[in-house]
Amino acid sequence: MSNIPFTLRTLGSNSVSASLLYASSSHYEGDWNGAPHSHSFAEFFYVLRGEIDFLSEGESHSLREDDLIVINPDAGHTEQPHGTGIVEYVSVGVEGIYLDPSGSGTWSSCGIFHCRTIRSEIRFFLRLLLTEMETQQPYYEKLSQYAFQSILLLIKRLHPQELSIHAPKRTARECSAVKRYIDDNFRHPISLDHLAEISRLNKYYLAHAFREYIGMSPINYLNARRVEEACALLRDTSHPISQIAGTVGFSSQSYFAQVFQKAVGESPGEYRKRIRREQGTKE
Known part of the structure; x- marks a missing residue:
């Protein structure tokens, strides 16, 4: 697992110290074995192909191509393919951030964002992020930060009232x-x-x-x-x-x-x- 420290200064007046932990691409054809689990960090889960039924803290969500779900730290969740079709997705682990999808300040296990109108841009930066974190060529840390923060900015522009990211509260x-x-x-x-x-x-x-x-x-x-x-x-x-x-x-x-x-x-x-x-x- 990589660990790329960086500072988010793009989603508000306050900066947030975070770390990119991993970026991975997965492909399934009927061999999915999802089990309930949680992470001590936030996970960004972007569907490239197929449909997924996502269960988080007792709430069920149906995701399809170019839907993004952000799972907050310590939120229990599991995912299963919807039907028997092929499923492809990208997951990105980020430590040190907490998502407030409604901007209300109350706790939420996850937030869902529909990105079909910006799918080309999101997919471009996801490919860049995957490539940089896998190959680790010179300056890959900076390019990985750039790709991830570009994704956040695109989502923030599309959902200006629905995305607030800050450091996790101590409790x-x-x-x-x-x-x-x-x-x-x-x-x-x-x-x-x-x-x-x-x-x-x-x-x-x-x-x-x-x-x-x-x-x-x-x-x-x-x-x-x-x-x-x-x-x-x-x-x-x-x-x-x-x-x-x-x-x-x-x-x-x-x-x-x-x-x-x-x-x-x-x-x-x-x-x-x-x-x-x-x-x-x-x-």
């Missing part, structure tokens, strides 16, 4: 790990004290950092995940509401009803009845 990894822990364990009892213990952060600092990172407090995110799962069970099963409350991790049915009402705008029973009416089934 980004810890907050991402806490989010994944909640996603994997929301059915079990979880407290802020427990989350602080596993993240090795002060619980008040964790609550502040997580809210800044995700857009809500850890406990509100926990309840949101539980309500999301409860909606699926209310829709797809005939389990009693009291059983569903316990299954998704609530300690009491009354607290479940209170949280559900606030999040969805109706009680669990009303939600189930409405969904079944819409589906044309009887209670």
Whole structure:
């Protein structure tokens, strides 16, 4: 793996110290074996040919030719070909940057950019980047930086309000790990004290950092995940509401009803009845 340090000064008034780690081109014909994984660095993933189903932090995205997805550090993800056709893509690893696709300042696992109107330019600079990092001829570091920053500028010009890149926050990894822990364990009892213990952060600092990172407090995110799962069970099963409350991790049915009402705008029973009416089934 290469390591080409450089400074980004092109996407705002603040400079960001980063390192190009690798650039690779991949080609698959039915032998794809994708597995969930994450990186401590950002990954730029550009589709040259075919279609890919990309899953990141529970969200599914369909990518096709000349789509770019940028995966933030520590965001769990996996990718699979869509169908049985040939898939070609380029991936670039960059350490020291974090993508804010909406410019909102809240955490996001990834950002997607459609680059078909600038495909010729993007592909030119990707080829240059691949060649320079592979051959490592004299001045390859400067040319690699030039190619990568040119790609960023082209995307920024196409999506001026949707691309903000800055240095990762110090607690980004810890907050991402806490989010994944909640996603994997929301059915079990979880407290802020427990989350602080596993993240090795002060619980008040964790609550502040997580809210800044995700857009809500850890406990509100926990309840949101539980309500999301409860909606699926209310829709797809005939389990009693009291059983569903316990299954998704609530300690009491009354607290479940209170949280559900606030999040969805109706009680669990009303939600189930409405969904079944819409589906044309009887209670």
